[in-house]
Amino acid sequence: MQKLTNQHVSAAYSYLAAEPEMNVFFLGDLEQFGMEGEQVSCGTSDRWKPGEEFPWLLLRYRDNALLYSRNEDYDASEAAEYIKEIRPRTISGKDSLMRRLLACLPDRHAQQTQLARLETVTDQQKAEMGPLLERVRLLTPGDIPALYDLYMKIEEFAYNYRGKTREACYEDIRMNVSVLGRTYGIFEGERLACAAQTSAESSLSAMIVGVATDPDFRGRGYAKASVLKLCADCLEEGRQFVCLFFDNPDAGRIYRSIGFTDVGAYTMLRSGE
Secondary structure, eight states: OOOOOOHHHHHHHHHTTTTTTTTHHHHHHHHHSSSSSSEEEEOOTTOOTTTTTOOOOEETTTEEEEEOOOOOTHHHHHHHHHHHHHHEEEEEEEHHHHHHHHHHHHHOOEEEEEEEOOOOOHHHHHHHHHTTHTTTEEOOOGGGHHHHHHHHHHHHTTTTTSOOOOHHHHHHHHIIIIIIIOOEEEETTTEEEEEEEESOOOOOEEEEEEEEOGGGGSSSSSSHHHHHHHHHHHHTTTEEEEEEESSSSSHHHHHHHHOOEEEEEEEEEEEOO
């Protein structure tokens, strides 16, 4: 793979902007971190030459990777060879591109989700949430242990921390709370009942992630209130849209009731661990 440098960021940003919703993470990481650094790198085919359109782009951030191509018939085997070298925990992107890549990575399994987009939150929506919306607050680094405890109760989130020390888990959560985005939540006494985060915040967009409700507090509207407040603040700051993933009908109903509309399928390739 041919490694790119910060002088290629503008060209990459333009290339990814063809499908901005599918590339929220990619665009956000480029804006925040560029292409050069201890934790981030970006590359493309060895056959690419400056001035040509990229055949595909692959970005590594810490132990995760993102891939995008405008060409559905891109050379997935070439990208897969580099992925085998760096061995990221996950590779994510547009479903059709990930399915092609999966054929070259038989040790991975696919987790498909639906990607949805929101462009506005109305005053009426806020009013309908009533006092519950006022209970949503910004989490701080001091809330990291409570957020860790919440996520460890839910399998889809616990996966991300399994096999890591508590200190390493706390650092991952700190990055989400203080660097990559922000986290909002509702407490019941000392317990964090619900949380919702942003990631890959950029001047254009943000991705809503980590939406979780303690099983003991489900059915009370906490997730809807937390997501609504998070989206409203992001959009009021000037972003054009926010996106999120969901993979079950109940979550889909909640998000569509806020105003999210479906964009398409987005898939994560996980290791077989």
